[in-house]
Amino acid sequence: MLGRIALATTALGTATIAYAVGIERRRWTLRQATLPVLPEGARPLRILHISDIHMMPGQRSKQRWIEALDALEPDLVVNTGDNLAHKQAVPAVVRAIGPLLNRPGVFIFGSNDYYAPKPKNPLRYLMPKGKKKRVHGIPLPWRDLRAAMVERGWHDLTHVRRLVTVDGRNIAVAGVDDPHLRRDRYEQIAGRPDPTATLRLGITHSPEPRVLDSFAADGYDLVLAGHTHGGQLRIPGYGALVTNCELDRSRARGASRWGSHMWLHVSAGLGTSPYAPVRFACPPEASLLTLVPRPTGGTETQPNTRFNARADVR
Secondary structure, three states, rough: HHHHHHHHHHHHHHHHHHHHHOHHHOEEEEEEEEEOOOOOOOOOEEEEOOOOOOOOOOOOOHHHHHHHHHHHHHEEEEEOOOOOOOOOOOOHHHHOHHHHHHEEEOOOHHHHHHHHHOOHHHHHHHHHHHHHHOOOEEOOOOOHHHHHHHHHOEOOOOOOEEEEEEEEEEEEEOOOOOOOOOOOOOHHOOOOOOOOOOOEEEEEEOOHHHHHHHHHHHOOOOOEOOHHHHHEEEEOOEEEOOOOOOHHHOOOEEEEEEEOOOEEEEEEOOOOOOOOOOOOOOOOEEEEEEEOOOOOOHOOOOOEEEEEOOOOOO
């Protein structure tokens, strides 16, 4: 009897790993959410949020799926970093986001734009943050990727504040360098954004609370982030095991309130480390956010979220 139980447990574990490696990590999914962050009377604004692509040169399925996102016709594209996973991946990333580069866009970088991933014990991901020793891989050609995006008109928001015009409206945008590497210097963008802007939008790679608190204190309406991979491994009914930052597990992916005024949206991202190519109960995603006016009377609503999955495992 015990032998049968052990055999069944082993078979279940093997099937779960096979699914996480062979199917779910390429089950490209579109998350759609409606967020009440605009002033009264404003027209809806559609933002495509992409993050954590972690591109390898030969990932054709991922490239095709990202290319197809242009059909959503977003008003603004926001890229919150970790595009690269290989020193030769820049052409693949540019090819994938090529159609989107014809639209208004802003971006910042994450740790895996600066450094390649390295082999490591997956259990380190579950260790308390303070007990990890950070190990960097080889430097990656992030400057080449930056040049390609800037040349096509996207704005690098690394420690930059600016007004951008989107659909005929001014949006105040600002961003910080990756807090996961402690490269953030919020003091360089501190201060209240233009109060006449239709939207005050902040972006960061890692959603560290110290950065989110700063954006909230300055009066931003919405902050977009990535980095967490949604937990990457989630237990149904429990959620993410970890966030790989100081953010609480309940916010590992999707939209939530941060303080009395600001909303936060964390993308679960589109990729994985090549040394941990698994996802479970957390498919790779891009997010289409429809921003609408805040409700009158001071009563905030919860985001309306839905998913549209399309598998492509070629």
